[in-house]
Amino acid sequence: MDKAARSYTELKYNCHMEELRNLHLNAFNYIMEASPYKWSRVHCLERRHMVMTTNVAECINLYLKFAQQLPMLTLTDFIRNMLQRWLHDRHLAAQSIRLQLTDASHLVILKHVDKEQNLDFTSLCADYSKRQTLIDVYSIPIMHVRHLSSWVVPADIVERVVLNPLFRRQAGYPRSERHVSSSERTTSQSCRRCGQLGHNSRRCSNPPLINDCLCRVVPQEYRRKCSICHSVGHNK
Incomplete structure (x- = not known):
């Protein structure tokens, strides 16, 4: 069903639906009760501004991942x-x-x-x-593009002085990945110490999760230790 819903052509949609019909007839009848215009891309009547073009655009973005810097x-x-x-x-x-x-x-x-049929292919x-x-x-x-010495540049263009734009670089490292849209699935970071989302074990200040319950009194082996003297109660 997922392949039929994501098909871009009606031919592929019909092939996947025929496979589903032969595999499980009850499932085929169940999804056909709902209109294909609600869940199929090829039958969608709305403008497909929310559908990502992953064929050519994503292929070029992969090659330009390091060249964008x-x-x-x-x-x-x-x-x-x-x-x-x-x-x-x-x-x-x-x-x-x-x-x-x-x-x-x-x-x-x-x-x-x-x-042996002698047909024209x-x-x-x-x-x-x-x-x-x-x-x-x-x-x-x-x-x-030829060499710079062979370029014919008009005189009014040569006389123009173009300075660098006023730009102030933002703090931190530049972003190397694209912004994720609202329709894409995102992976959230989880902490292996307390089991909560949004941070990792290095930045966790919550009590550890032992036997599926939070401990109010943190055991000795779960307390933070100094990386220099390896004693509990402070950091480096």
């Missing part, structure tokens, strides 16, 4: 080089295909179609699985 010009060059390398490698891979279909589509056809596949379509996708010309 670079300066703006260096980050721009890193993104440009990354996209150029991706398009170049995929363009060569598309040009190396000698069949009318892509390699993955050709393997699927061989598994489901008998060679290309008539059974969509355009996106053909070789020419794959070549056209990665045939976009890329205008490379």
Whole structure:
């Protein structure tokens, strides 16, 4: 059911629902009593502003996780080089295909179609699985950035003086992770000393949890000790 609810296309939705029907008919009838428009992405009538695009955006964010700490010009060059390398490698891979279909589509056809039937494989596949379509996708010309000495800059632009913006860096380490939205699941930190949430055992000032109950009198082995003299009652 989870795969059917998260499907983006109606074809995958129908496949997962058919699997659920064959696996458990009562469960299929139970969820079909509620309208699929309430729990299925593909049948949702509202605008999908709350649905995360985890296909391309998250893939690029993973590659830019460490490059985001670079300066703006260096980050721009890193993104440009990354996209150029991706398009170049995929363009060569598309040009190396000698069949009318892509390699993955050709393997699927061989598994489901008998060679003795003398059928045209290309008539059974969509355009996106053909070789020419794959070549056209990665045939976009890329205008490379030339050296600074070859740039033609107008005189009025050269005379302008652009200073660095007034910026005051915030205290602490910069944030390296993205902000979590309200619809995502977050993991809360728990303390192994008292069992409460929001802190860890190093910053815990609560009495320890022994035999599922809080102790009013803290035993000797659970008291904080000094890391230098290893005595109880104070810290370093």
